Amino acid sequence: MGNGEDGALDARLGVRLAELRAEQGWSLGELAERSGISRSTLSRAERAEISPTAALLNRLCGVYGRTMSQLLSEVEAEPALLVRAPDQPVWEDQASGFVRRSVSPPHAGLRGELVEGRLTAGADIAYDRPPVPGLEQHIWVLDGALDVTAQDVEHRLGAGDCLRLRVWGPTRFRCPGPQDARYVLAVVLP
Known part of the structure; x- marks a missing residue:
């Protein structure tokens, strides 16, 4: 897990990934089958023990029908109209x-x-x-x-x-x- 803001983002991302899986009613095993990602890696990502790679997030986005930006925006504050x-x-x-x-x-x-x-x-x-x-x-x-x-x-x-x-x-x-x-x-x- 990263330090500072990176670690906080990984933690929020892990929570959101667990929420998405729960919303679907899937076990880690079911998500592993759908995504092609091992249960161990999924579990570690949800617990923010690892910082997910772009390829891993892309696979999860595909399973959940989201772009990577949408997923990442879900762990950020409500977006403003103007971002400096x-x-x-x-x-x-x-x-x-x-x-x-x-x-x-x-x-x-x-x-x-x-x-x-x-x-x-x-x-x-x-x-x-x-x-x-x-x-x-x-x-x-x-x-x-x-x-x-x-x-x-x-x-x-x-x-x-x-x-x-x-x-x-x-x-x-x-x-x-x-x-x-x-x-x-x-x-x-x-």
């Missing part, structure tokens, strides 16, 4: 070298949101399914290079390039380097 840069929630997956900033506050009544993603050179994140089938994504690279694979097609994006797609299956985000990649991800629910 220093107040934008940042989540980091240290294991993969992925940093995610919620630029626009997600809201249950709205379908779109903006996210800033940063991948360190060499970082490689594979998602086995979309959190919501048919999710629309616009990926606009601000700095560096980003390889995005969707529907078995790899797209090499450089600074200024934008890729628009609907996500139905596995995706992969890879920063080939030599510098880190920074990009804007516009997410639109179907």
